[in-house]
Amino acid sequence: MGHHLTYEEAKKFAYYGLRLLAIVTVIEVIISLFGKGYLGWKEAYYLDWVHYICGGIIIILSLYKAYFIVFNFMHLGTETKTLIRTVLLPMTLLFFAIIAFIWEGAYWNNARSYILQQDQLPSERVVPDINQDPQAGQTKTLE
């Protein structure tokens, strides 16, 4: 939808965008339902590798939708290179931040389950002889 498009072309492009976004959305939903075992193959829900493949495809399709909206509907594609970089470079850093914090969240999960496991173990701790409580010490001498 650049400046060079005529009105008729631009109009057609808008409806092309509508069809494209609708189709991509439907494909995403179908893949998601398949990955959750709703479309015939129920076992898919219990398999991790199905989740990773379906999730990966859905994320890529969503990023494509985002690219299409920003570059064509918001016509960032026809702005100057400086403006494109001003908008997109901070976003790439945030993209990294999301991945980093997902990583961190997985660590929290591991740490928590590790603590829960340790709590289950029987304790073999030896109580030291030194009694720092003076009153408790007195009762001991009385015995």
Added chain:
Amino acid sequence: MAEKLLAEVKEDHSMTEDWSGGKPPMKASFGKLMMWYFLVSDAFTFTGFLIAYGALRMSVPTWPVPDFVFQSFPGGFTGLPLIFVTVMSFVLIISSVTMVRAVQEGKRENRKGVVFWLGMTIIGGLTFLACQAYEWTNLIVVENMTVFENPFGTHTVDGVYLNEDGSDGEAFRAGDSYLVHKVNGEWDFKEFRITSGEDAGKIALTQLGPMTFGSLFFCITGFHGFHVSIGVFLLIVACVNAASGLYDRKKTQYETVEKIGLYWHFVDLVWVFVFLVFYLL
């Protein structure tokens, strides 16, 4: 007019001149540039939410399955996973395209076209808000989800539900979803016998799901819905102004429509990611 300003800028390519004032830098008008900067800062806010979502979702052993949580449809239908949210997505995509049409008509200075397509966009925005109101009402009133309590859980072990007389009921596998109902205002946790892992044979009770699911869902979709509401308000203002002929008299003409269009597409863009993380993954 925008074209005129652009022509003036094209004559002078030196960076210092561009930034010295009076001329729009980066060949975009000041208004559009500020809208872009606002959208970048708003994207930071939403990314902050997504960062919190990603970290908290990964920090708990299980997470409610969206296909199980969002399976209601207006009219009392249930068992339709993701169908209603797909309808919501379509509403937003269509309203985004009608906004594109409004901006195109604005470039042609076609007042009637702008008013018509802005009206269509307003209808789309209001429909989306109505859909969201239904979704929230269903979750809060029917399924008892709040910011602090989330009744949607996922089993971490295989097991068999126990009937009231102690006999075996329905069997389930690790990863299966369940919804804890409320009976007379109290949570009705179901008894089950574990049949897999180290604890096989023990009797356990279902528990509430991860609390952060409820708070994250209401915060993020609520913040997005708030943006949609603001967008609808701006669209109504632009629609009335366009109808009154204000933009025909203004020096910048229909650029306001274009700026609000940028904001509206951004709202659609945020929904792409909300849809991705809350409903699809």
